[in-house]
Amino acid sequence: WSMLAMYRNMLKQQRLNLLKNDIISNITHELKTPVATVAIVLESLENFGSQQKEDLRKEYIQIAKNELKRLTKMAENILTSSLLEKDQKVSFKSLELDVLLEEKIQSFKPILDHQNFEFQYLKEGSDFSIKGDWEKLGLVIFNLLDNAVKYSKGEKNIKVKLNQSGGKINLQIQDKGIGIPEAYQKEIFEKFIRVPQEDVHDVKGYGLGLAQVREILQLHKGKISLESKEGQGSVFTIQFQKL
Numbered sequence: 001w002s003m004l005a006m007y008r009n010m011l012k013q014q015r016l017n018l019l020k021n022d023i024i025s026n027i028t029h030e031l032k033t034p035v036a037t038v039a040i041v042l043e044s045l046e047n048f049g050s051q052q053k054e055d056l057r058k059e060y061i062q063i064a065k066n067e068l069k070r071l072t073k074m075a076e077n078i079l080t081s082s083l084l085e086k087d088q089k090v091s092f093k094s095l096e097l098d099v100l101l102e103e104k105i106q107s108f109k110p111i112l113d114h115q116n117f118e119f120q121y122l123k124e125g126s127d128f129s130i131k132g133d134w135e136k137l138g139l140v141i142f143n144l145l146d147n148a149v150k151y152s153k154g155e156k157n158i159k160v161k162l163n164q165s166g167g168k169i170n171l172q173i174q175d176k177g178i179g180i181p182e183a184y185q186k187e188i189f190e191k192f193i194r195v196p197q198e199d200v201h202d203v204k205g206y207g208l209g210l211a212q213v214r215e216i217l218q219l220h221k222g223k224i225s226l227e228s229k230e231g232q233g234s235v236f237t238i239q240f241q242k243l
């Protein structure tokens with residue numbers, strides 16, 4: 001009997017360890033990009049110097065402030081452990097998806113500028129109201145933009161499109177990066193799955209971003225689809241029901 005108890009205890013310990021690693025990876029993943037953005041902002045400000053760039057200087061400072069606010073909020077979330085809960089709380093409110101999207105794009109500006117990206121944002125129509133969780137949907141957009149940047153080697157070109165048809169809102173994030181081999185196009189939405197390519201995975205990550213995207217979209221009854229060709233780029237399309 002006591003052997004059995006010991007064995008059970010061992011299994012429990014193993015599960016706890018896995019859970020702990022999972023939590024640590026999640027937190028690390030969330031903290032990485034805001035820190036990188038703030039670092040780029042500081043570096044750019046150091047190099048600006050001249051008076052002509054006053055507007056850009058102000059804009060960059062605002063972005064850094066927003067990112068620091070986001071970090072502070074994350075720290076609070078960790079402390080109140082809402083990030084660690086299995087059943088995460090979702091707060092559904094009506095929100096303007098275009099406003100959220102534009103805010104997220106803005107936070108990427110220093111990184112896009114710094115890496116000389118060609119960037120286009122195309123919005124067709126107005127009234128992009130949906131019911132959703134502002135923070136969590138922000139994370140969805142953030143993860144997709146973050147990937148588009150991370151996996152763009154060679155042609156640095158990102159297009160974001162927002163439009164609507166037949167009571168649905170479509171959000172598309174398109175890059176001309178390394179692309180995703182067909183065999184992996186389903187799997188990458190699973191936790192810890194990354195496309196195994198040597199030169200790619202000097203890009204740091206845990207394979208958690210897209211799993212998070214899928215989970216959050218499920219909570220919103222949103223859909224995500226992927227079109228991609230190796231070496232040519234990827235298009236992630238999200239669809240929401242209009243409010």
Ligand code: ADP
Pocket residue numbers: 143147148151175177178179180188193194195196200204205206207208209210211233234
């Ligand atoms: P991470 O980027 O941290 O590895 P994700 O879950 O966001 O985690 O992505 C899983 C994998 O899917 C990545 O490791 C990468 O191989 C692939 N991937 C995701 N987005 C893109 C993209 N835009 N272009 C090319 N590959 C991508």
